[in-house]
Amino acid sequence: MPNKFDYCDKHECNKELVFECRWVCNKCISESLKNGSNQYKEDLRKKFLSMKIKNAQIPPDLKNKDLNNFIINDEEDEKIVDLAKRYMEQILEKKTHSNFMITGPTGVGKSHIAVGILKYCYELNYFRNSVCYSTSFGLASKVIATWKNPDLNEEDVLKEYSEIDLLVIDDLGYDDMGKKAEIINKIIYRRHENQKSTIITSNLKSNQVLAYMDNRTCSRFLSCLYSDIKIDTEDFRLKRI
Numbered sequence: 001m002p003n004k005f006d007y008c009d010k011h012e013c014n015k016e017l018v019f020e021c022r023w024v025c026n027k028c029i030s031e032s033l034k035n036g037s038n039q040y041k042e043d044l045r046k047k048f049l050s051m052k053i054k055n056a057q058i059p060p061d062l063k064n065k066d067l068n069n070f071i072i073n074d075e076e077d078e079k080i081v082d083l084a085k086r087y088m089e090q091i092l093e094k095k096t097h098s099n100f101m102i103t104g105p106t107g108v109g110k111s112h113i114a115v116g117i118l119k120y121c122y123e124l125n126y127f128r129n130s131v132c133y134s135t136s137f138g139l140a141s142k143v144i145a146t147w148k149n150p151d152l153n154e155e156d157v158l159k160e161y162s163e164i165d166l167l168v169i170d171d172l173g174y175d176d177m178g179k180k181a182e183i184i185n186k187i188i189y190r191r192h193e194n195q196k197s198t199i200i201t202s203n204l205k206s207n208q209v210l211a212y213m214d215n216r217t218c219s220r221f222l223s224c225l226y227s228d229i230k231i232d233t234e235d236f237r238l239k240r241i
């Protein structure tokens, strides 16, 4: 096909003379506009993603963790990641709330999976949902800090953490007994009342996690428990360092 000024080889159509000085192909123009707007949307999505993740209070050592970089060594690992994804997907699809519990020894990647679930919500472009991470100890300490500071209000903190759509309470059972346990119970209970989803990770066994809760909190938490997974492999230290 000869390359003429008034013919677009790409679209095999005639160009149009505009302003009596330039030949343009209308299809080329609409294509480049579309690419431009797609690029704009993608840039906006990335901007939202980083802004939202920043607000989730994920600590520096977990910041780069997501469900895509969880090291998969065997079928069991694959199942864990699949289950974590399905959990988030069903919350979004059914517009429901449900809980997730991850137990196992230190170093197996419980927090990695929990943070990965938070991020996955935004990877699916559900930017309206609020997600947040806290250790159990940190969460209880935040409430306790209000008791001695007249500028802070306990109810504000309880309300804030009871209204977040998806909250990770990491490391439940570590340095969070007594008064702290009462606070954590209160938050889990209120989150159920508000129909919000809670992910708990713990070094404790799952029955010990449930024993940590008082009866009414436990029965509510269990009534909406999507899954209770245990990550525990013999050579986990070798595998996941």
Ligand SMILES: [Zn+2]
Binding pocket: 008, 009, 010, 011, 012, 025, 026, 027, 028, 029
């Ligand atoms: Zn063209």
